[in-house]
Amino acid sequence: MAVEGIGARALRKEDKRFITGKGKYTDDMTMPGMGYAAFVRSPHAHAKVKGIDASAALEMPGVDAVLTGDQLVGNGIGNLICGWMIHSKDGSPMKMGGWRALEPEIVRHVGQAVAVVVADTQAQARDAADAVVVDYEELPAVIDPLAALEAGAPQIHPEAEGNLIYDWEIGDEAATNAAFEKAAHVTRMEIHNNRLVPNAMEPRAALAGYDAAEEHYTLYTTSQNPHVARLVLSAFYNVAPENKLRVIAPDVGGGFGSKIYIYPEEMVCLWASKRVGRPIKWVSDRTEAFLTDAHGRDHRSEAELALDADNKILGLRVKTVANLGAYMSLFSSSVPTYLYATLLSGQYDIPAIHANVKTVYTNTTPVDAYRGAGRPEATYLLERIMETAAREVGLSPAEFRRKNFIRSFPHQTPVIMCYDAGDYDATLDAALKAADYDGFAARKAEAASRGKLRGIGLSCYIEACGIAPSAAVGSLGAGVGLWESAEVRVNPVGSIEVLTGSHSHGQGHETTFAQLISERFGLDTNAVSIVHGDTDKVQFGMGTYGSRSGAVGMSAIVKALDKVEAKAKKIAAHLMEASEGDIQIEGGELKVAGTDKKLTFTEVALAAYTAHNLPEGMEPGLKEGAFYDPTNFTFPAGTYVCEVEVDPDTGKTEVVNFVAADDFGNIINPMIVEGQVHGGITQGIGQALLENASYDENGQLLTASYMDYCMPRADDVPSYNLSTHVTACPGNPLGMKGCGEAGAIGSPPAVINAITDAIGDNNLSMPASPEKVWALYHAGLKQAAE
């Protein structure tokens, strides 16, 4: 290690333990005397629970208890909550059905838990769970979100008539309709965004223990936001008051949003640990993960784009039905509204936008935020229709976009967002150049000589990161504030601990956050430790999702560092009898400018703690905390170019080139940023080509294992061509925008636009399975022949 500051491609400090298998995950934790939980789950998508007979299970070896929903409700454990209130356009609040962690009356999706078994070993618990006899009376189920809204569809929750949760709108409908009336050209498309299963490498897990003497609970769990988990478990689920509950999220193997939420299983373990009187561990198996981790996406939209005679955009009209599954998960309501429709302006100057969003219950796994959360759905819709419109009016898709770019900032869109900075021409130019866009025709001809159909597609995405400010999101219905906290603790020997409310589950905070300190004080990054993920260590924090750890989390650290630096300079000035303004920090030393007087950072830290000679009135110690509440979202943006070759005989698509030109604002560690982009693009290619959560008409998940659910693999993707272009974000001290989700947001439309270009048919839906592509292409050939 060394002094590696902002901009250094520092190797990840955490990788030593991950690569050598020494990471410590929830399943690695133990508590004396712990037992294991196994859940009894519904095999039906919709059924009445008429009775639960646990007598045989209770007789089995090692079994301590079988607990059901009646006992949970009887103990006063609250329903699961949704933390963002959305109002329908008629002003009425969203219609939320009750969700109990163990369901005593009606199950609403396959895999919903009705009981839990606690036993000495995991195998005993699972064997006994199989022996719990549940008497179900099957009810008609509805799986398709459009069918769920039809008259006569099975009613899923009594609270939500016709399965409609809310009917929400944004933008000026009259102005948008007027724009369409004067349009010279209108492009119309039906656009689906396929349902995805998050598939973090580490499945969810919990280990809960209750200390009867202290009346105190400890929960180890796979969480992206342990403090939010503690808050919700305390305030809403009534498990324990916050001061009697410690939540620890140790190493966590990926989340992609799915580990933001507080699920039934973790809460049941906590509750049951007191009731049964022993610590309880539960580790999801992969099938449970497929059936119960919140899914992502699942939108059905109709989109219309109005152009004037000069091909400038006049307006965008969108109608979306979003499937939220059987229950409203923690942030599910915000995803298809404020995280989606507010991004529909993209990089374009669109005078009028109107979007109507209906969310609907179906007998499927709950849907919530998944890498990108709403923004991929917005980008996919807009970038598909942009490309299609360009083709319809006969303009180059690149030139059509350029013609409509926003070029002056700040820019207020018709859908709430006020973009602060960007240079969309710069990323478009860079991407086109890197992709040799102009040379495409020759490559297409060469591919044709090999019998391949070559296509090229663009996507100019924008996204909003670091959701904020707290007061603004509060006014839109959020139940929480979206600031972040930090504490910088300088130890007497000059090493530093940084406590952050962000949580790393793959992002590399231990490295990038340390680089901030290395930069500021000229210290070796090894002298800095990042502490996170434990409610007993970090006072409070909002966790990591929505690409917020840089723009929000690091900004909080910067504020705390400012305070540490100011105090350290005061001490140094006092010790060296200089004026505070003359103290400069360089290479781990505090120097008096223009002299050879200096003190090492360690000497100053020690002086702060010995307190033998501090300035008059100064408190001992060198430790500062800060809370940072952003003033606006940040707006990363960029252009992605995808080039594909389709095999006309089989319909198989090969991604032959993928170029990403991103503007993430300032960058702390380019290597880590590239890793984020690689992962994101790969997930986006996965969505576009391979991944799909597919249900049969009875609500059985057909793709409930990797034999049928296709995750992208290394040989499904090319080597990526990446570059970054900086317009600094004016809204935060580091000028950062965020990079965690961009890849997954920007790539799906680029891939689909490339395939539709190759096969000459714009009506392709995701995932672009070989069969779909083959059928469309050959139908087109047949039509052309007729």
Next chain:
Amino acid sequence: MYETTYHKAGSVSEAASLMANADDGKFLGGGQTLLPTMKQRLAAPSDLVDVTKIADMKGISANGDGVTIGAATTHFEVSTSDLVKQKLPGLASLAGGIGDPAVRHMGTIGGSIANNDPAADYPAALVALGATVVTSKRELAAEDFFTGMFETALDEDEIVVAVKFPGAAASAYAKYPNPASRYAMAGVFVAKGSDGSVKVAVTGAGQNGVFRMSDMETALAGNFSPDAVAGIAPDANDLLSDIHGSAAYRANLVTVMAKRAVQKA
């Protein structure tokens, strides 16, 4: 996984007697199909009798123009065997395209054919090459061995010991893999006998497992070229249809894979 008892058999006869003494036993090959099924609690054998440590069931040897492959030989060993590459290149390439490296290092030819998954690769090779399955009780022609989807002529206590492949003038396999599992959605094995006769066997697509394409065989006997099979497809009514591909799509894949196999042969 439910509780089970593991036994390691040292010989074919020991394996048979261990099985006879088991309540509800199963032979264990590389475990690549059986263990995942047990982990999902879809199978619960009382006993597992591991046959992969039986010396007589391992290894590859020359057998006239052809080769004999012990049932406990892994896909990796078949795919990298010089003998197989030289005599039956189509078989070596087929074995090298099964699943992924982890599967190929564990899975065995005996386990694969005993399981007779309709999307497994080996059945196409055995049928097209006219192989003989040697069991602990008898010898069976491949076409008599595979009796339907996940079904074979094996008795409960019968062990696959080896597979005898005759030689071929040319052999090739073309597979369109399921993108998720990498099993065959359509796999076509084309074999040209030393007498000029041609056999074409298809896996992955049929409702009853592996089947032969006699129209293609006739066409290729006259003209061994991709064009000869370009217009021949199986009846889609007899094919599998699932979320990964309709019967009509699989019918097309059979034609395309047949062309590619002939091209390679």
